[in-house]
Amino acid sequence: xxxxxxxxxxxxxxxxxxxxxxxxxxxxxxxxxxxxxxxxxxxxxxxxxxxxxxxxxxxxxxxxxxxxxxxxxxxxxxxxxxxxxxxxxxxxxxxxxxxxxxxxxxxxxxxxxxxxxxxxxxxxxxxxxxxxxxxxxxxxxxxxxxxxxxxxxxxxxxxxxxxxxxxxxxxxxxxxxxxxxxxxxxxxxxxxxxxxxxxxxxxxxxxxxxxxxxxxxxxxxxxxxxxxxxxxxxxxxxxxxxxxxxxxxxxxx
Numbered sequence: 001x002x003x004x005x006x007x008x009x010x011x012x013x014x015x016x017x018x019x020x021x022x023x024x025x026x027x028x029x030x031x032x033x034x035x036x037x038x039x040x041x042x043x044x045x046x047x048x049x050x051x052x053x054x055x056x057x058x059x060x061x062x063x064x065x066x067x068x069x070x071x072x073x074x075x076x077x078x079x080x081x082x083x084x085x086x087x088x089x090x091x092x093x094x095x096x097x098x099x100x101x102x103x104x105x106x107x108x109x110x111x112x113x114x115x116x117x118x119x120x121x122x123x124x125x126x127x128x129x130x131x132x133x134x135x136x137x138x139x140x141x142x143x144x145x146x147x148x149x150x151x152x153x154x155x156x157x158x159x160x161x162x163x164x165x166x167x168x169x170x171x172x173x174x175x176x177x178x179x180x181x182x183x184x185x186x187x188x189x190x191x192x193x194x195x196x197x198x199x200x201x202x203x204x205x206x207x208x209x210x211x212x213x214x215x216x217x218x219x220x221x222x223x224x225x226x227x228x229x230x231x232x233x234x235x236x237x238x239x240x241x242x243x244x245x246x247x248x249x250x251x252x253x
C-alpha cells in the first residue's frame with residue numbers, strides 16, 4: 001500500500017479559496033486596491049469576510065456611508081473622494097467626510113467634486129497630526145480652513161478649481177504647493193502665501209489678484225503663470241497714464 005502523499009492542497013480544499021491561508025492584514029492590504037463598492041461587497045463571500053472590509057486602510061472611489069460603517073478603531077491611511085455626475089451636493093457632506101477622515105488619522109486625503117456649483121466648506125480650522133498630502137478640487141475655501149498651522153506634518157497641498165476667499169494661506173511644514181485654475185478673492189487684497197519650508201511652487205491660470213509670496217528660503221522650483229483675468233490689470237492706467245487712476249487695484253499697488 002503506497003504511503004500517503006503530503007501536499008499543501010488540503011487546507012485550500014477545506015476553506016474553499018486561496019485567501020483563507022493569508023493573514024487578515026495581508027487580505028486587507030489587497031482589498032485596499034479595489035473600489036470601495038467592491039470592498040463592501042466582499043462581506044457576502046463568507047463569515048470571515050463579513051468583518052474584513054471594515055479594517056481596510058485605503059478606500060478608493062468613496063461611496064456614502066462607507067466611512068461611517070468602518071470600524072472606528074481602524075486607522076485610515078488614504079482616502080479619495082471623487083464625485084462625478086452630481087449636479088448638486090449638500091455643503092455639509094464634504095465637511096463631515098473631511099472631519100471623519102482626520103479623526104481616523106488619515107495620511108493622504110483627496111477631495112474632488114465636480115458639481116455645477118462649488119461646495120462651500122464651513123469656516124473651521126483643519127486639525128490633523130498625521131495628514132501628509134491633501135488635494136482639493138471644486139470647493140469654496142475660507143480663510144480659517146486654509147490655515148494649516150494645526151497640521152504639523154502636511155507636506156503636499158494641491159488646490160484646483162477652487163474659490164480661495166482668504167487673505168492668507170499658512171503652513172510652516174508645507175514643501176510642495178500647487179494652485180491651479182482657482183479664483184482668488186478677498187476684497188481686492190492680495191492673498192499672502194506663508195510657507196517658509198516650501199521647496200516647489202506651482203501657480204497657474206488663476207482669476208483675481210495675484211498672491212503675495214512671503215519668504216521661502218528653501219524654494220528650489222517655481223512655476224507661475226498668470227491668467228488672462230487678473231484683476232490687478234487696469235485699462236484706465238493705460239489710457240490716463242501712471243498715477244492718475246484712483247481704482248481700488250491701483251491704490252493697493
